[in-house]
Amino acid sequence: xxxxxxxxxxxxxxxxxxxxxxxxxxxxxxxxxxxxxxxxxxxxxxxxxxxxxxxxxxxxxxxxxxxxxxxxxxxxxxxxxxxxxxxxxxxxxxxxxxxxxxxxxxxxxxxxxxxxxxxxxxxxxxxxxxxxxxxxxxxxxxxxxxxxxxxxxxxxxxxxxxxxxxxxxxxxxxxxxxxxxxxxxxxxxxxxxxxxxxxxxxxxxxxxxxxxxxxxxxxxxxxxxxxxxxxxxxxxxxxxxxxxxxxxxxxxxxxxxxxxxxxxxxxxxxxxxxxxxxxxxxxxxxxxxxxxxxxxxxxxxxxxxxxxxxxxxxxxxxxxxxxxxxxxxxxxxxxxxxxxxxxxxxxxxxxxxxxxxxxxxxxxxxxxxxxxxxxxxxxxxxxxxxxxxxxxxxxxxxxxxxxxxxxx
Numbered sequence: 233x234x235x236x237x238x239x240x241x242x243x244x245x246x247x248x249x250x251x252x253x254x255x256x257x258x259x260x261x262x263x264x265x266x267x268x269x270x271x272x273x274x275x276x277x278x279x280x281x282x283x284x285x286x287x288x289x290x291x292x293x294x295x296x297x298x299x300x301x302x303x304x305x306x307x308x309x310x311x312x313x314x315x316x317x318x319x320x321x322x323x324x325x326x327x328x329x330x331x332x333x334x335x336x337x338x339x340x341x342x343x344x345x346x347x348x349x350x351x352x353x354x355x356x357x358x359x360x361x362x363x364x365x366x367x368x369x370x371x372x373x374x375x376x377x378x379x380x381x382x383x384x385x386x387x388x389x390x391x392x393x394x395x396x397x398x399x400x401x402x403x404x405x406x407x408x409x410x411x412x413x414x415x416x417x418x419x420x421x422x423x424x425x426x427x428x429x430x431x432x433x434x435x436x437x438x439x440x441x442x443x444x445x446x447x448x449x450x451x452x453x454x455x456x457x458x459x460x461x462x463x464x465x466x467x468x469x470x471x472x473x474x475x476x477x478x479x480x481x482x483x484x485x486x487x488x489x490x491x492x493x494x495x496x497x498x499x500x501x502x503x504x505x506x507x508x509x510x511x512x513x514x515x516x517x518x519x520x521x522x523x524x525x526x527x528x529x530x531x532x533x534x535x536x537x538x539x540x541x542x543x544x545x546x547x548x549x550x551x552x553x554x555x556x557x558x559x560x561x562x563x564x565x566x567x568x569x570x571x572x573x574x575x576x577x578x579x580x581x582x583x584x585x586x587x588x589x590x591x592x593x594x595x596x597x598x599x600x601x602x603x604x605x606x607x608x609x610x611x612x613x614x615x616x617x618x619x620x621x622x623x624x625x626x627x628x629x630x631x632x633x634x635x636x637x638x639x640x
Contacts, residue, residue, distance in 0.1 A: 237262070239300035242410070244310040244327040255298035256290040263287050271313055302353040302388030304408050315406040318393060319343040328410045329389075331381050334417030338377040338389070338409065345437070347396050348375050349403050349427045352411075353388035362387070364421030367531075369430040369449045378450075380422065381413035396434075422531075423477040423507050429529050436527045439514060440465030444495065449530050456502040456537045460510070460530070464494050467517040469552055471524060472498050477507035477531075488544035492556040492577060499561065501541040502534040517553060543639075550623070551635040554579050563609075563619060563638040570610035574621070576603050578635070581623040585632060588612050588619045613640050 241264070242253040256262055267280035306312065309327035311320070321341040329336050348370065352362040366389070368377045381387060389411055392403035431449040432441075444461040451458065462470075470491070474483040487510075488499040502508055510532055513524035542562045556577035563572065574586055579601035586593045586607045595605035609619065617640055622632035 238307055239303065240298070241307065242301050242327075243308050245308070246310060246325060246327075254288065255301075256288070257293070257297050257300075259290050259293055261287060261289050299355055299386075302355060302386055302410070304353050304388035304390055305405055306408055309408050309410060311407045312405060314393070314404050318346065318395065318406065320393070320406065322407075324409070327408070328412060331379075331411065331413040331415060331417075334381045334413060334415055334419050336377075336379040336381075336411055338379075340375045340377070340391075340407075342370070342373055342375055345396065346370070346375070347394050347401075347403065347428060348377075349392045350377050351390045351392075352379065353390060354385065357382070363424045365419070367422050367425070367430070367450065371431070371448050376448075378422075379411055380419045381411065381415075381417055382419055382421070384413050384416065387411040387413070423509075425509075425531065430531060432528050433526050435514075435525045439468065439516065439527065441468075441514065441527060443528070446530070449528070450533070451530055452533045452535065453502075454536050455539070456505070456534050456541060457539060458500050458532065460498045460500070462496045462498075462512075462528075464491075464496055464514075467554065468496065468514045469517050469519075469524065469549075470496050470512070470514045471547075471552055472500075472513065473511045474500055474502075475509045475511065476503075477509060483508075485543040485546070486541055488557070488561060489547060489552055490556045491552075491554045497556075499544070500532070501539075501544075502532065502537070503541040505534050505537055508532045508534060545621075546637040548634050548636070550633050551621075555635060557636075563640050565614045565616075565640050567609075567613060567640065571606045571608050574603070574605055574607055576621060577601055578603055578623050580625055582626050583624040583629070583632075585622050585624075586619065587622060589617050609640065615640070 240255050240257060244251055263285055265285045266283055268283045269275060269278055269280045322339065324338055348368050350366050350368045351359055352366045354362060365380045365382050368375060379389060389409040391407040393406045394403045442463040444463050446460050470489055472487045472489055474487050483503060486501040486503065490497050500510060510530040511526055512528045514527045515521060515524045542564055544562060558575040559573055574595055578584055584595045584603040586595065588609055589612060593605060593607045595603040597603050619638040619640055620634050621636040622634050624632050
């Protein structure tokens with residue numbers, strides 16, 4: 233018949249038992265040959281030896297005839313040899329996983345930092361069509377693989393991994409699972425993201441950074457505002473960028489970055505529902521480089537817009553070197569307060585002033601590094617006036633650096 237019959241067989245080994253599932257496409261007689269070898273380091277170069285063979289007589293075939301299993305790279309399903317070589321562990325005991333509401337989450341425990349890549353395979357869909365239905369990321373010592381089935385059917389899940397400290401960018405096949413969806417589902421594909429995009433990037437650990445508020449790099453929100461916090465082991469310069477996934481539009485004015493002690497906070501407003509990429513950048517303050525490397529990437533799924541997305545003030549470079557804003561986080565033309573309370577942390581400043589148009593309002597410091605004061609702004613609203621926060625760092629007492637800029 234000119235058909236490769238090995239795609240009609242599925243083999244998995246669990247708990248010392250090898251099992252074989254066959255779905256034969258036509259009536260007739262078939263012979264299955266089974267080969268094996270001892271899986272040891274000393275035996276890795278030896279060839280497989282035939283250990284048994286069976287004759288199978290297929291007397292009836294279902295209508296329509298059975299389809300082959302998904303076109304995966306290997307005939308062996310479940311964890312492979314490399315899975316155990318890397319010291320990986322999973323609670324999933326079989327190679328077949330059934331969806332619930334069209335979704336599956338597979339967790340693999342990892343002994344050290346590793347890289348992963350995953351693919352979905354289907355008999356009638358291309359790899360590129362399925363890219364948006366699988367996502368993987370590492371959180372702590374667990375690798376998560378989330379699959380959303382686009383329809384009823386069988387899908388092969390191929391998992392590749394490596395130890396980046398020893399193996400560079402080359403990834404090796406470590407496991408293969410069958411995802412079965414027996415439900416009618418209406419699923420929305422996830423954004424297609426580059427391999428290794430989500431979560432910590434190489435410099436994250438090197439710089440001594442740690443997640444505090446959101447350890448998972450995929451964030452699902454029932455609102456359009458969130459604050460994300462990191463812990464730092466040294467003084468850092470940080471910045472961030474928010475990008476809409478669908479239109480790739482950047483929203484730099486909807487992210488506010490601030491630092492209080494060893495904690496860096498990013499306050500984010502999403503302008504509408506949908507998926508957003510949040511890219512975080514950082515570098516030690518002692519490093520004079522103006523290029524901040526990416527250190528962590530989030531995917532934010534904003535499911536409800538519960539408040540207007542008011543822009544934050546423009547943040548200049550020196551603001552991102554240890555400053556913090558208690559109030560006001562936002563100011564705009566619809567603000568109704570005639571007098572606005574300012575309370576700001578600027579640790580190294582010797583004097584701080586808020587300037588509206590040409591009106592200077594000096595803030596006072598009763599606590600080291602904290603500057604406070606009331607600023608009258610009622611005559612400026614709706615005129616497109618820029619309100620700036622400015623700091624003097626010593627030396628020339630008339631020399632002030634602009635840290636923040638509101639537009640009212």
